[in-house]
Amino acid sequence: MQKNLFYSTISARFSLSSRREFNKTFYHKDLIVKKSPTSCLDQIPKDVGKLGFGQNFSDHMVDVVYTDDKGWGAPKIQPISDFRIHPAARALHYGVQLFEGMKAYHGVDGKIRLFRPEMNMLRMKRSAERACLPDFDVEEALKVIDSIVRLEHKFIPKSRNGALYVRPFMLSAEPTMKVAAGGEARWAVLTNPVGSYFKPNDKGVTLLADPGYVRSWKGGVGEFKMGCNYAPTIFVNKAAMKMGCDQVMWLSGENRLVTEAGAMNLFVFWKNEQGEDELITAPVSSGLLLPGVTRDSVIELAKEWNEFKVTERNFTMDELSRAIKEKRVHEFFVSGTAATVLPAQKIIHKDQEKGIDDVLHIDTTGSKFKLHERIFKTITGIQYGEIEREKWQRIVTI
Known part of the structure; x- marks a missing residue:
C-alpha cells in the first residue's frame, strides 16, 4: 500500500511498460567478493561530529557492468578503486547518470538497519527508465546492498547522530558521441560513514x-x-x-x-x-x-x-x-x-x-506544538531500533 501511495502519480504518467524492455537483471547468487588486503578504518575520525558528509569512504565498492549483447554481468564487491571508462562515455558528455541515497544505522540493540530501502530502489528503477538505462530487480539489488553493508559494518558509527551512507548509482559508459539510448552501463555502490549534513544554528x-x-x-x-x-x-x-x-x-x-x-x-x-x-x-x-x-x-x-x-x-x-x-x-x-x-x-x-x-x-x-521534533524523534527512533516498525526496517544480519 505504501509503495502505491509513493509512486501512484508517477506510475500513472510514466509506465514501465511504455519504454524499452530489459528482461535481464544481475543476481545476488552470482556475487563475487574480493576483499581489500588493507583497511582505512583507522583513518576515519572516531568523533562523529568530525565525520561531515561524503568526505570519508569505506574499503569496498560494488560494480556491475551491463552491455546490450550480454546483459548484466555478475555483481562484484571489490576494493574501492577508480573507474576505467572511455573518455567518450555518455555520462561524461551528456550527463546520463543517476543515483540514490540511503543510510544504514547501528541500532540501540546492536542490529544494523536500512530505512525503507525498497522505496529507494523503486525510485532508482524509474529514474533509470527515464534515462534509458537498463532495468534491474529491486530485491536482487537490495541483497547486494545488504552484502556490502555487512562487509563494511565496522564503518557504521555507533552514535545516534551517525550512519553509513549508501550511494547506489548508475551511468552510461557507452563510448560514443551519439545522443541515443543503449550500450554499456554501470551499476555501482559506494558507502561512507557520515555525521550530520547540516550544521545550522539553534533556530534552524x-x-x-x-x-x-x-x-x-x-x-x-x-x-x-x-x-x-x-x-x-x-x-x-x-x-x-x-x-x-x-x-x-x-x-x-x-x-x-x-x-x-x-x-x-x-x-x-x-x-x-x-x-x-x-x-x-x-x-x-x-x-x-x-x-x-x-x-x-x-x-x-x-x-x-x-x-x-x-x-x-x-x-x-x-x-x-x-x-x-x-x-x-x-x-x-x-x-x-x-x-x-x-x-x-x-x-x-x-x-x-x-x-x-x-x-x-x-x-x-x-x-508549542513541537511537531518537527516529534517527527524527527519518531523517524530516527525507527531508524535506530528504539521504535519497532517492521515494514520500515530492513535488518542486515552480521
Whole structure:
C-alpha cells in the first residue's frame, strides 16, 4: 500500500511498460567478493561530529557492468578503486547518470538497519527508465546492498547522530558521441560513514526564495534523482550562501508555487484560512519535485496520528508569505535522507519582477506544538531500533 501511495502519480504518467524492455537483471547468487588486503578504518575520525558528509569512504565498492549483447554481468564487491571508462562515455558528455541515497544505522540493540530501502530502489528503477538505462530487480539489488553493508559494518558509527551512507548509482559508459539510448552501463555502490549534513544554528536553517532561479519545470526530470538536476543548483546555492542562507527554496511558474528546499522536500504546519491546523506539502503529482522517502514517512505518520489535517496540494509563495505575516505558521521544516527533519527559521524572499525584497521569520523551534521534533524523534527512533516498525526496517544480519 505504501509503495502505491509513493509512486501512484508517477506510475500513472510514466509506465514501465511504455519504454524499452530489459528482461535481464544481475543476481545476488552470482556475487563475487574480493576483499581489500588493507583497511582505512583507522583513518576515519572516531568523533562523529568530525565525520561531515561524503568526505570519508569505506574499503569496498560494488560494480556491475551491463552491455546490450550480454546483459548484466555478475555483481562484484571489490576494493574501492577508480573507474576505467572511455573518455567518450555518455555520462561524461551528456550527463546520463543517476543515483540514490540511503543510510544504514547501528541500532540501540546492536542490529544494523536500512530505512525503507525498497522505496529507494523503486525510485532508482524509474529514474533509470527515464534515462534509458537498463532495468534491474529491486530485491536482487537490495541483497547486494545488504552484502556490502555487512562487509563494511565496522564503518557504521555507533552514535545516534551517525550512519553509513549508501550511494547506489548508475551511468552510461557507452563510448560514443551519439545522443541515443543503449550500450554499456554501470551499476555501482559506494558507502561512507557520515555525521550530520547540516550544521545550522539553534533556530534552524535560512532559505532563499527567488523565482529568478529554477530547479525543475513541468515535463522535465525534477521528479527523478539524476545528477543533471543537481549540477545547475551549485551556482545558485553558492549565491544563497553569500546572502547568509543555508539553502534555496525553489519556486515555480508565474504563480510562484512552493516546491522544494535544496534537494529536500518541505512542510508547512499552519492554521489555514479556514481556521484548521494543517500540515501541507507540495504534491509529487506536479512532477516538479522528488518523491522523497522521508517525505512519504512524514505524511504517513501524520495521517496515523490523526490530530490535524494533512494535505498534499500546490500552494504559492504569496499564500505562505501572507500566513507568516498573519502569524498563522506554526512550523516550517524540510525533510530528506541526509537531514531527516530540519527546522527553518527564516526565508529571504526576493522577486525582482514583483518588486519584493523581504525577510520572513518563522519561530519553528519555539513552537508549542513541537511537531518537527516529534517527527524527527519518531523517524530516527525507527531508524535506530528504539521504535519497532517492521515494514520500515530492513535488518542486515552480521
